[in-house]
Amino acid sequence: MTTQQLHEQILQKKSFLCVGLDPDLAKMPQHLLETEDPIFEFNKAIIDATHDLTVGYKPNTAFFEAYGIKGWISLQKTINYINENYPEIFTIADAKRGDIGNTSSMYAKAFFEDLNFDSVTVAPYMGKDSVEPFLAFENKHTIMLALTSNEGAFDFQTLNTNGKELYKQVLETSKTWKNSENLMYVVGATKAEYFTEIRKIVPDSFLLVPGIGAQGGSLSEVCKYGMNDKIGLLVNSARAIIYASKGTDFAEKAREEALSVQKEMAEIIGLKFQV
């Protein structure tokens, strides 16, 4: 998918919501646990209930890997289900990969070719040769951690290195890499006050923004400081939507939560762009 197609979908749906698919058997409705593949059944119900309100789905691979081979099969079924039924939707494998170049190439093949995700998250710590193999894929997107939503972000990411905070150095350096137009960046919603500075470095890039909902970040603050003239944001919420209910009405309640976020987004888009 191209960024232009993603932008068009955002305008059409009046939404820049990305629903996080973080399936946890301990939090799922009891009746699903009796099915052969509860994780897939759960995801499928959430997807069917929210696909018109969201422009992206972000399965976090940890929640699949935790269940071994069965989890990987559920992940494959989930991405296939989205691609076959809702091909307009942008998909993100939240896997936070990155290794020496030779190994990164294999990670990139796994997520872009075998699983056919539109994008994958990567960590920048190993530098240029660990990320460029992902960037080589046409119409695929590499979403690099810049300033994360957790408290530990302050351990390294905001450290001053040669007169500049590390996350700023990461953003600036990454722009010099081959095929850097295929980069997007993760910036936590809990760090809204940093968006102005981030936009000075990457004014046109899409930012994946986790941290509204369960982590308490503010959608309106993120939009105030992080939105660009093409919107440029994908705001993720997982637990607040997918675990809105543990009963048989879980998908219905997930839709209600997603709708409430989408309505707020539509209002913001309307105010900013007069549409």
Ligand SMILES: O=c1ccn([C@@H]2O[C@H](COP(=O)(O)O)[C@@H](O)[C@H]2O)c(=O)[nH]1
């Ligand atoms: O900085 C980051 C990077 C990734 N995440 C991931 O996003 C979701 C957030 O889930 P919620 O339930 O909406 O809190 C989850 O998969 C995280 O691993 C993040 O939160 N912050």
